[in-house]
Amino acid sequence: MTFIDQWLRSDIRNINAYHVPSAKNMLKMDAMESPFGVPEELKDEFLEYISRSEVNRYPDASAEELQATLRNLMGIPKDFGVLLGNGSDELIQLLSLACSSGDSIMSFEPSFVMYELVSKFAQLNYHGIPLDENFDIDLNATLLAIKTKKPKLIFIAYPNNPTGNAFDYDVIREIIQSTDALVVLDEAYYAYSERSFLTEIDNFSNLVVLRTISKIGFAGLRLGLLVGSEETIEQLNKLRLPYNINILTQVSANFLLKDSQRIVSNAKIIMNERGRLYDELSLIPGLTVYPSQTNFLLVKSDNAKSLLESLKESGILIKGFAIGTQLENFIRISVSEAKENNVLLECIKDYYG
Numbered sequence: 001m002t003f004i005d006q007w008l009r010s011d012i013r014n015i016n017a018y019h020v021p022s023a024k025n026m027l028k029m030d031a032m033e034s035p036f037g038v039p040e041e042l043k044d045e046f047l048e049y050i051s052r053s054e055v056n057r058y059p060d061a062s063a064e065e066l067q068a069t070l071r072n073l074m075g076i077p078k079d080f081g082v083l084l085g086n087g088s089d090e091l092i093q094l095l096s097l098a099c100s101s102g103d104s105i106m107s108f109e110p111s112f113v114m115y116e117l118v119s120k121f122a123q124l125n126y127h128g129i130p131l132d133e134n135f136d137i138d139l140n141a142t143l144l145a146i147k148t149k150k151p152k153l154i155f156i157a158y159p160n161n162p163t164g165n166a167f168d169y170d171v172i173r174e175i176i177q178s179t180d181a182l183v184v185l186d187e188a189y190y191a192y193s194e195r196s197f198l199t200e201i202d203n204f205s206n207l208v209v210l211r212t213i214s215k216i217g218f219a220g221l222r223l224g225l226l227v228g229s230e231e232t233i234e235q236l237n238k239l240r241l242p243y244n245i246n247i248l249t250q251v252s253a254n255f256l257l258k259d260s261q262r263i264v265s266n267a268k269i270i271m272n273e274r275g276r277l278y279d280e281l282s283l284i285p286g287l288t289v290y291p292s293q294t295n296f297l298l299v300k301s302d303n304a305k306s307l308l309e310s311l312k313e314s315g316i317l318i319k320g321f322a323i324g325t326q327l328e329n330f331i332r333i334s335v336s337e338a339k340e341n342n343v344l345l346e347c348i349k350d351y352y353g
């Protein structure tokens, strides 16, 4: 037995590490990244801007300018509090740190894996309520689970990853009303979705909204935000490590996020491409494509595993799901720009050719 084996908490030893496949020279269509980088015509100005940052100093601890930039970009009302995280993943973890030992975290299955993973890190109980066959919330089962499990925290990805749909708005309202749990509406895909719970923060004291800039073109900056009432955010902010948003992220986001028009128009391009990919893939016998309010498509195929391998050999990375899980016959494709989507379409057509 190695030192670490006998030293480590056994439940951590048993966790499967979060696996990120190597993407060298691959067309990345697996992680909901945006295909749009820093625009060529802005690169010099961007470099000049970040070169002025004082990397010998700690960053602005409250990141005030960045907060203002995000409020402006996302239309966050002045009287709401904003808590910044090193990616929204960090904020999911921070919320689990606020729980007491023995507390339960609830979410749905299938949904974003980080909710369960973070519950395990913090030694909390995780309950994943199964979604129905259309990947919608089973309200009765959920209300029953709330009664019996008494969760402290409920994560609802809205729209949901990896299924792509947005759950029924009124069903979610009912869930929020029925529980003392803090309900976290994870709106990572807000830019591609029709509705948001942001303004409902005024109506429910137990509601917070989680967002990220990862899915709108800035995954590399690692920046997420939790929005809630001022009182809620003020207390949760005590759990944030000082200086968690590094200076290069702060200045880069301040520069890049001010261009809100470009962000909106890039999202439009992706949504158009999403519609086109949906139509084209739906024409291929053997594939069932699910409606999406995100920048990815969930696709069912009896050949999911071999299709994924075939695409990989052609240099395209998409997401598959573990054998033995509900989604083993599914793939998830991140929508990219037209040129890349066409390469994908050609490869899939060849596969079924």
Ligand SMILES: *Cc1c(COP(=O)(O)O)cnc(C)c1O
Residues within 6 Å of the ligand: 032, 086, 087, 088, 089, 090, 112, 157, 160, 161, 186, 188, 211, 212, 213, 214, 219, 222, 223, 224
């Ligand atoms: C991608 C994703 C996140 C992670 O966002 P980061 O800000 O990159 O950590 C959070 N929630 C959901 C539902 C996601 O799909």
